[in-house]
Structure formats: structure tokens, C-alpha cells
Amino acid sequence: MAITPQLSPKPRVLIVGGGYAGLYVAKNLEKKVKERGGVVTLVDPNPYMTYQPFLPEVVGGNIEPRHIVVDHRTHLKNSEIVQGKVIKVEHARKTATVQTQDGSEFEIPYQDVVMTAGATTRVFPIPGLGEAGIGMKTVQEAVQLRNQILDRIEAASTMTDAAARSRALTFAVVGGGFNGVETISEMEDLIRSVIKKNPRLAQSDARIVLIEAMGKIMPEVGEDQAVEVVEHLKSRGIEVLLNTSLAGAEGGVLKLINMQDKSDAGSFETDTLVWTAGVAANAVAKQTDFPVEQRGRIEVTPTLQISDGDGGVLEGAWGAGDVCAVPDLTGDGPGGHCVPNAQHAVRQAKRLAANLLAVRFGEGAVEEYVHKSLGAVAGLGFGKGVGNPMGLKLSGIPAWLAHRGYHGLAMPTYERKARVVSDWLLSVVFGRDTTPIEGLENPHNPFLEAAGGELKPGRFDHPKVLESTKSST
Numbered sequence: 001m002a003i004t005p006q007l008s009p010k011p012r013v014l015i016v017g018g019g020y021a022g023l024y025v026a027k028n029l030e031k032k033v034k035e036r037g038g039v040v041t042l043v044d045p046n047p048y049m050t051y052q053p054f055l056p057e058v059v060g061g062n063i064e065p066r067h068i069v070v071d072h073r074t075h076l077k078n079s080e081i082v083q084g085k086v087i088k089v090e091h092a093r094k095t096a097t098v099q100t101q102d103g104s105e106f107e108i109p110y111q112d113v114v115m116t117a118g119a120t121t122r123v124f125p126i127p128g129l130g131e132a133g134i135g136m137k138t139v140q141e142a143v144q145l146r147n148q149i150l151d152r153i154e155a156a157s158t159m160t161d162a163a164a165r166s167r168a169l170t171f172a173v174v175g176g177g178f179n180g181v182e183t184i185s186e187m188e189d190l191i192r193s194v195i196k197k198n199p200r201l202a203q204s205d206a207r208i209v210l211i212e213a214m215g216k217i218m219p220e221v222g223e224d225q226a227v228e229v230v231e232h233l234k235s236r237g238i239e240v241l242l243n244t245s246l247a248g249a250e251g252g253v254l255k256l257i258n259m260q261d262k263s264d265a266g267s268f269e270t271d272t273l274v275w276t277a278g279v280a281a282n283a284v285a286k287q288t289d290f291p292v293e294q295r296g297r298i299e300v301t302p303t304l305q306i307s308d309g310d311g312g313v314l315e316g317a318w319g320a321g322d323v324c325a326v327p328d329l330t331g332d333g334p335g336g337h338c339v340p341n342a343q344h345a346v347r348q349a350k351r352l353a354a355n356l357l358a359v360r361f362g363e364g365a366v367e368e369y370v371h372k373s374l375g376a377v378a379g380l381g382f383g384k385g386v387g388n389p390m391g392l393k394l395s396g397i398p399a400w401l402a403h404r405g406y407h408g409l410a411m412p413t414y415e416r417k418a419r420v421v422s423d424w425l426l427s428v429v430f431g432r433d434t435t436p437i438e439g440l441e442n443p444h445n446p447f448l449e450a451a452g453g454e455l456k457p458g459r460f461d462h463p464k465v466l467e468s469t470k471s472s473t
Helices: 020-035 052-060 139-156 162-168 177-194 223-235 283-287 341-360 396-410 414-430 445-452 463-471
Strands: 012-015 039-044 048-050 067-072 079-083 084-088 095-099 106-107 112-115 119-120 172-176 207-211 240-242 244-248 253-258 263-270 270-275 279-282 305-307 314-318 378-381 385-387
Touching: 012 020, 012 106, 020 039, 020 048, 020 341, 048 162, 052 263, 052 396, 079 414, 084 223, 084 283, 095 162, 106 112, 112 341, 119 240, 139 177, 139 270, 162 172, 162 263, 172 177, 172 263, 177 207, 177 378, 207 244, 223 240, 314 341, 341 396, 385 396, 396 414
Parallel strands: 012 039, 012 112, 039 079, 112 314, 172 207, 172 270, 207 240
Antiparallel strands: 048 067, 084 095, 095 106, 119 279, 244 253, 253 263, 305 314, 378 385
């Protein structure tokens, strides 16, 4: 029988999700709620939040992976932290059901609930995608992708089978949004740096492909800047396939479709497929008794209170961030809603916390969330970037500096800011780190091998490639 953990009996503000929005809601509420006899409880499967805009730089070797995560217990000392997954919210009972890593379930009662569960990678039923692809939403994925790239380059340098070698040195990214473009740019920088150090390889051996279903990449910037980025990527040897969709990935064979006439757009083989084609609201939104809109997001009002579905609000129910459809009162957001980014999340969190205190304790006035976008900046590798901050079109080094400046400031906590900036400075002085650390998925394997045990397969094992390599040596 599962044992319910000993939680505080005090009136509770329950925060579902400890990402960007959840972390800042907790930081803005924990002391004030505690002073008034309550407790802030944050529930998340991870013991930390991840600053996702830095994931591409983890891939590129410019930032230490641990430095882009913010530990909940270290930085939320006045909050109650529960590491688990909220699988159901019954607001009619003001109760949430939490599942722990061992599968146990228990209920947490609350006075107020804040839905900030974020988003997950949006995927489609493409044959082979689940087996061949890797996302770019977690620090684990970024680390694994980095090691995968380094492993494939090193393996290819000793291969004599031309087909296996070509496959190992082919790298594909699906999705031409900010995440996809930043990821493939950092990948290209990393691949170029690693190949430069290996005399058995030439830069022309590597093939890097960006696949985008729409006719334009990076919808956050204007048409002219998007075209410039495409030309920039091509100048670095990256193939950019617009109006092209992935139809299959079985066995690492990518089958492509022309989206304009639905014709066959060819195919190629790769050991490395990265999927960055959008995000979807966390599935927990549909496991609640809150109204959910067409895209699976919880409906909230401009005051960040959850809608009752009839023009009013639900008492004690709040929401912000990617899991919610937050109205964009500036009129700039697609479909009338705020875009899912850190710029909105941190500001929504602060407004939500202030409104909750106003409603619950009568402190201040309830105000609507309004924020006009400051623009966007993207890093395209070391010394390269593009953006339109405050309406000013930037590219090259100025955009790269703006990107690092903005995200350096936006990184939560002074401690993490200092670690990230230190990584950047060390990278400028000593260059990017291209050291692979193998066996992270199965670190017990060396012991099992020595003890004569059965080895566990890794996420990116390539038996066919390895067999072809062995047979040709």
C-alpha cells in the first residue's frame, strides 16, 4: 500500500510544474504566503527547471549542462518541493493526484492551484520517428545529442565502408523555428571543430540538413531576415530544404515529401535525426476539470485566472506559460494568444503572483497581463546571430551579443548567471569543449562486461553501422 508523504497541513498554493513560469511564481509567492500562514508547494517530475534557450549551446559545447538548470530546493528554500508528476487535477474537490517515480500515487489538497506545467515536444505519427529521432526540450537530450555527434564523427574516421561512413556523417534537423535553426547552427560549429582536429576526415565529408515543412524558417523574424538566415546557413554548407516534410524514418532512412504538390522529395540515410518541429501543451491539461481549447491548452483570462467556460473565472484556479492559452491584449500574438517563450513566462509569473495575493489576501489590485514583445534574437553559433530586438534588425556579431546579453540576464538566479557567463568566457579563451563522455546511458556496462554480465543497449546504439565497420576492417 502506498504511503502518503507527510505534507504541510497549512492552506496550500499548489504549483503544477516547476519550469520557467512555475519557478518564478513560487519565488514571488513563497515568503509572502508563508508569512500569512500558508505554504507554497511545487510539484514537478524533475528537481530543477531547465532554461531551454541554452540547450543548443549545450550541444555546441559552450555551456556546461548543469549550469542551465536551476535546482528547486536550493533556490526555493521557503517552498515545499515534491518530485513527482501531477496526473490529475480535480478542482471541484480542490485536489491533485501525484505519481512518484516508483509508480505510487497520492493526493494533495490545495486552496489555490497554479497550472504552469509547460509544454512537451509535438510529434506526429511518422513511421520510425520514435526509434530514430531525438528531441531538443531537455538537458538530457542536448547532452545525448552532443555525445551522439562526437561518437559518429569518431566512428566514421575509422570506417572503410563508404555507405556506413556517409550515414554516420549525415546529420538532420527537422523544424525550422528558432529552436531548430539555433540547434543546427551549434551542431555545424561543433562538427566543424571536431573534424578539424581529426586528420582522417575533411569538412566536405559531413552533410548537415535542415528540413522545414513551410516555405519560410523562423516565423519570429521578418521575411527578409529569414531569407538572409537561409543564405547564411547555406554558406556554411548546411542544406536547407523548405516546403519539405518528413514522411518516414524507419531504419534511419529519411523519406521526404514536397509539401507543395505532395510528391516524393527523395530520401537519405542518417544516424542522427533531431526533431524540433514545434511544441504541444502538457498532456496534464486534459486530465483536469478546467476548460481546454482546441490546441489542448487551458483557457485563462487576461488576469491569468482559469476561465469557468461561461465568461467568468474559477475561484482559486490560476494558469500561465505554455500549458495555457493566455490572451495577448496587444493583438500581436498568433490566434490572439501569447507565444510560448521565456519572455512571456517570467512576466506572466510575476503578474499571476501579484493577482493571487490581491484576490487571496486583499493586497493590491487585480490587473490584466499585457506585454508587447520586445522582439527576438537567435544565436547561430559563435559570433553569429540574427534578431529584431525593439524593432531593430540585427545580424552577425551585434545580434550574437544581443542574444547572449538578453539570455544572460534572463537566466534565473545570480548563481546560475555567473556560471553561464564563466562558461562563455572560458569558451572564448580556450575554445569550445569537444570532449565526449561515453556510456552515459548505461554507465554500469563497463562493470557488467568485466563481470561477464549482459550489456544493456543504449539509446543510440547502431548495430548495423558497427557490423558493417567490423566486416570491412
